[in-house]
Amino acid sequence: AQSVTQLGSHVSVSEGALVLLRCNYSSSVPPYLFWYVQYPNQGLQLLLKYTTGATLVKGINGFEAEFKKSETSFHLTKPSAHMSDAAEYFCAVTPQGFQKLVFGTGTRLLVSP
């Protein structure tokens, strides 16, 4: 079975600071990994994904994530936070060739001036 653990339900940073949102996964087979973002009162949008190939993946709005198999991690980073990055972020996993995503519990990013 697949599962995702997101450490920290809330993360607070100052504008311009590094953003680091943590995600660890459990999967019995090679996984596909995703980060989705949810802005207030909206549905989720895909931020970035890892399927195969390069382990460092870049997404929209300057975010990137690195797949580390040895650490079963897929942490999301951004060098410099903007106020507009304030949102809830969800990590998700699905085994390759399978259709159902399993989501983490989400991390709310708060950005202060």
Added chain:
Amino acid sequence: NAGVTQTPKFQVLKTGQSMTLQCAQDMNHNSMYWYRQDPGMGLRLIYYSASEGTTDKGEVPNGYNVSRLNKREFSLRLESAAPSQTSVYFCATLLADNTGELFFGEGSRLTVL
């Protein structure tokens, strides 16, 4: 604009009442999903449909029924609403088989009194 449309966006029910949440997509995707989102619990899969005429249970199917009458539409029905079903419900479609990338509607906020 292409996408996933959910109706209604807001609904208040009394315990025991029934209602149907509608979802329609115009992206010609095969697979459709219903998730519920609750604070601190992330998104949990209720039901999904891999193709027209087929449906399968997800993680939390109790108290719900679904119907996939055609490729475009996937409805979620609450036969006898309970306060525990107060939640935000999201419909989603799968971009392509075996990629795990989902497109989400904007959500339907349901309150059961």
